[in-house]
Structures are given as structure tokens and as C-alpha cells.
Amino acid sequence: MSIARLFLFPFAFFAATAASAQSLAPRSGWEVHTSSKPYVQLIANLKSAVKAEGLVVVTQAGPTKAAANRGIVIPGNRVIGVFNNDYAVKILETSTAAMIEAPIRFYVTEESDGGATLSYKTPSHVFAPYMEEGGPVLSDLASTLDASFAAIAEAAVR
Helix, strand or coil, X not given: CCHHHHHHHHHHHHHHHECCCCCCCCCCCEEEEEECCCHHHHHHHHHHHHHHCCCEEEEEECCHHHHHHCCCECCCEEEEEEECHHHHHHHHHXXXXXXXXXXXXXXXXXXXXXXXXXXXXXXXXXXXXXXXXXXXXXXXXXXXXXXXXXXXXXXXXX
16 A cells, blocks of 8 residues: 555545535525524424424434444434324325425534524425416415424524
8 A cells, every 4th residue: 555545544534434514505495594502402392393383293314323323423414304184185185296295394404503403495385396286275285384384493493
């Protein structure tokens, strides 16, 4: 092995075992809420706010623990799917295809300053491709969900 390879090996190893993420920036159809709350606290607050708004946490997924099991350290990162059966039934009445989007997801990311960010695509944005099929009823449901998601986000970061 060359001296150059021996010298570069530790740096390559570190790069493979430690990863960082960029902060999320606002983008079309998204809401992005920064918070000084720690990542774990923001997740707990989000779950409480979801329940208070009459919705249910349906799914949760994130690479943080699995990466740690592989020796890779990444910032906290969790996707939390939220919905309820009442909305599911009503949306199915307007567009079977639209249900591929349920549950609608919140995204919690840990920031390097110790805070966390809560992001989500607005339900109106998520359901936009199905509006022609779903009509005004789907549009009204999406608007109602927009208001619920905004209330959840506000309560979670407060």
C-alpha cells in the first residue's frame, strides 16, 4: 500500500462513518418551522399535537438508529405519517388514486445547534395531482387538513 493511501485511509474511514445533513430550506408546497427545542422533545410535542388535533400517528421511520447500528453517526431524522380513518373514507369517495398519499408526513430533523426543524408538504400540495378527479370535495378536505397541519406544527414548535 502506498504512503499516500495509508495517509488518506483514516480520512476516508471518518467520512464513511460520520454524516451530516443540511438544514431544510423553504420550498414550494412545504412548510418549514425551526425550533430551539431538542429533536427528541420536538418529536414528543408533535405526537401530542397530532392527538390533540384529532389525527393519529400512523407510521414512523428514520435512518438514525439503523445508521448508528452500522457505526454511522447522522443527525436525528424522523418521518411521521399522520392521518385518520374519517379522512381516508372521505378521500376514497372522491379519488381512489389520492389515497396513495396517505398518511401525510411530518419530517423532524435535528440541527447542529441543538434545535430541530419540523417540515411537511401541505395537504393541498400533496393532493394537488388528484384535484381534477376529486373535485371540490377533495379540495375542501385538503384545505381542512392544511389548517389541521398548521395547528399541529404551531403547537409542536411552541
